[in-house]
Amino acid sequence: xxxxxxxxxxxxxxxxxxxxxxxxxxxxxxxxxxxxxxxxxxxxxxxxxxxxxxxxxxxxxxxxxxxxxxxxxxxxxxxxxxxxxxxxxxxxxxxxxxxxxxxxxxxxxxxxxxxxxxxxxxxxxxxxxxxxxxxxxxx
Numbered sequence: 857x858x859x860x861x862x863x864x865x866x867x868x869x870x871x872x873x874x875x876x877x878x879x880x881x882x883x884x885x886x887x888x889x890x891x892x893x894x895x896x897x898x899x900x901x902x903x904x905x906x907x908x909x910x911x912x913x914x915x916x917x918x919x920x921x922x923x924x925x926x927x928x929x930x931x932x933x934x935x936x937x938x939x940x941x942x943x944x945x946x947x948x949x950x951x952x953x954x955x956x957x958x959x960x961x962x963x964x965x966x967x968x969x970x971x972x973x974x975x976x977x978x979x980x981x982x983x984x985x986x987x988x989x990x991x992x993x994x995x
Contacts, residue, residue: 877976880946881905882915883924886933887943895932949983950975956986959993 885904889896901912916933919925924939935943953974957967978986 878915879919879922879924880942880976882919883935883939883943884946884950886925886935887940887947890935896934897932901933946975949978952983952986952990953978955990959990 882901885901886896889900889904893900898909898912898916901916902909905912916925916927919939920927923936924942925933925935927933950971954967954971957971958964962970
């Protein structure tokens with residue numbers, strides 16, 4: 857039974873990461889949009905993710921309930937301290953994965969696309985190894 861439980865563990869970690877992907881993507885997009893435009897609205901996120909404003913509104917409502925962002929009808933979307941903290945962590949993970957892929961010789965476009973998916977699933981141990989590899993390659 858223990859062997860069965862251990863086999864399922866990687867899958868449960870992946871399922872948990874999948875559950876958080878949308879929240880991470882949205883707080884990162886809100887953060888980036890605010891940095892670029894000083895404000896973020898539903899239509900900005902709809903364009904960014906190429907989805908309808910209804911889809912964005914539903915997700916934003918869920919993330920407001922989760923305490924990651926706040927907004928009111930016809931008002932900009934803002935990150936809470938919790939949301940901003942998550943956005944910064946996600947951006948840092950994303951950048952490490954992106955730089956690691958570039959260091960391996962992956963072209964910029966592919967590294968950009970691939971790092972978007974990998975960032976949600978990479979462990980802290982693997983991130984540390986990536987950072988170490990990047991540093992060693994720069995020496």
